[in-house]
Amino acid sequence: MKIAVLPGDGIGTEIVAQAISVLQALALPFEFEHAAVGGAAYEAHGHPLPEATLKLAQQADAVLFGAVGDWKYDRLERHLRPEQAILGLRKHLGLFANFRPAICYPQLVDASSLKPELVAGLDILIIRELTGDIYFGQPRGRRSAPDGPFAGSEEAFDTMRYSRPEIERIAHVAFKAARQRNKKVTSVDKANVLETFQFWKDVVSAVHADYPDVALEHMYVDNAAMQLVKRPKAFDVIVTGNMFGDILSDEASMLTGSIGMLPSASLNERGQGLYEPSHGSAPDIAGQGVANPLATILSAAMMLRFSLGQPEAAARIEAAVQTVLEQGLRTPDIMAPGCTRVGTAQMGAAVRAALG
Ligand code: IPM
Ligand code: MN
Numbered sequence: 001m002k003i004a005v006l007p008g009d010g011i012g013t014e015i016v017a018q019a020i021s022v023l024q025a026l027a028l029p030f031e032f033e034h035a036a037v038g039g040a041a042y043e044a045h046g047h048p049l050p051e052a053t054l055k056l057a058q059q060a061d062a063v064l065f066g067a068v069g070d071w072k073y074d075r076l077e078r079h080l081r082p083e084q085a086i087l088g089l090r091k092h093l094g095l096f097a098n099f100r101p102a103i104c105y106p107q108l109v110d111a112s113s114l115k116p117e118l119v120a121g122l123d124i125l126i127i128r129e130l131t132g133d134i135y136f137g138q139p140r141g142r143r144s145a146p147d148g149p150f151a152g153s154e155e156a157f158d159t160m161r162y163s164r165p166e167i168e169r170i171a172h173v174a175f176k177a178a179r180q181r182n183k184k185v186t187s188v189d190k191a192n193v194l195e196t197f198q199f200w201k202d203v204v205s206a207v208h209a210d211y212p213d214v215a216l217e218h219m220y221v222d223n224a225a226m227q228l229v230k231r232p233k234a235f236d237v238i239v240t241g242n243m244f245g246d247i248l249s250d251e252a253s254m255l256t257g258s259i260g261m262l263p264s265a266s267l268n269e270r271g272q273g274l275y276e277p278s279h280g281s282a283p284d285i286a287g288q289g290v291a292n293p294l295a296t297i298l299s300a301a302m303m304l305r306f307s308l309g310q311p312e313a314a315a316r317i318e319a320a321v322q323t324v325l326e327q328g329l330r331t332p333d334i335m336a337p338g339c340t341r342v343g344t345a346q347m348g349a350a351v352r353a354a355l356g
Pocket of ligand 1: 087246278
């Protein structure tokens with residue numbers, strides 16, 4: 001089982017190191033191969049996604065990714081910015097299906113910014129389309145406005161677009177996932193304003209005909225943002241486009257106590273996957289040894305389940321995470337009265353010890 005390890009920037013190296021040590025403790029035949037990505041790759045090779053890194057990712061059975069980005073690269077030309085590394089990997093590997101489960105562990109109910117009764121027992125799954133939408137739509141750029149009241153002034157533009165097959169394949173993923181869960185899909189759109197999302201809604205409804213055992217509801221994204229903090233447990237599977245999914249998954253992370261708890265899996269049609277925490281590189285706390293490694297450790301568990309055919313090993317890691325939370329160990333982002341504050345490495349060591 002060959003795993004490409006791309007730690008990236010900021011806290012990326014610290015949290016990925018802990019996930020790897022947990023994987024190694026499983027004593028399975030993993031082969032880890034490291035490569036530079038993001039700002040770190042730009043510094044070393046002049047590009048955020050060097051050819052060698054992309055090649056390694058393409059040839060591996062799975063990719064374990066940390067995080068990319070740092071304010072110090074904000075002024076670089078767009079194609080050289082660290083974020084282009086993760087966007088390029090998603091596009092080149094065809095990772096169109098992004099799973100972002102938001103689970104509120106019983107031990108973390110009080111860490112959520114919402115009232116305990118709203119989040120206790122929460123288990124929702126956001127499925128974000130990851131290779132289309134305004135993130136990748138062409139044309140985009142800057143120009144002199146060709147028309148309208150501001151004709152002749154400088155303007156910038158992006159293009160929101162989705163094709164039928166792109167929507168169909170993510171809808172199938174969502175309905176299939178819902179079948180394994182509570183059999184409800186909420187498709188989030190902005191059909192009242194955007195042509196792209198009227199089309200999205202129509203195509204998802206058509207795909208639904210294949211899944212009569214799954215309930216489908218449509219919801220506007222503004223309402224979905226509200227319902228996520230009003231009655232989050234009413235959701236089961238949420239399926240949406242790239243940009244709405246980006247925004248709603250950050251919102252959903254706070255229901256779980258901390259974005260430091262949210263793992264993710266990004267899959268292509270061949271079942272190959274990239275696994276990364278849903279959070280960013282947090283340059284403000286990088287190098288201090290205080291970042292929460294649990295989102296990355298849980299992402300490694302998703303990798304075992306989705307790409308490496310090791311569901312028992314995945315379950316062992318997930319159980320170990322629950323155990324350390326039960327023991328009261330907390331990184332600063334989830335710290336609560338009466339708990340024990342630990343750093344990144346101590347948290348990783350505790351998960352290894354709890355594997356049994
Ligand atoms: C995420 C991140 C990325 C995104 C950035 C780093 C490009 O926010 O994975 O959610 O917008 O998709
Ligand atoms: Mn995001």
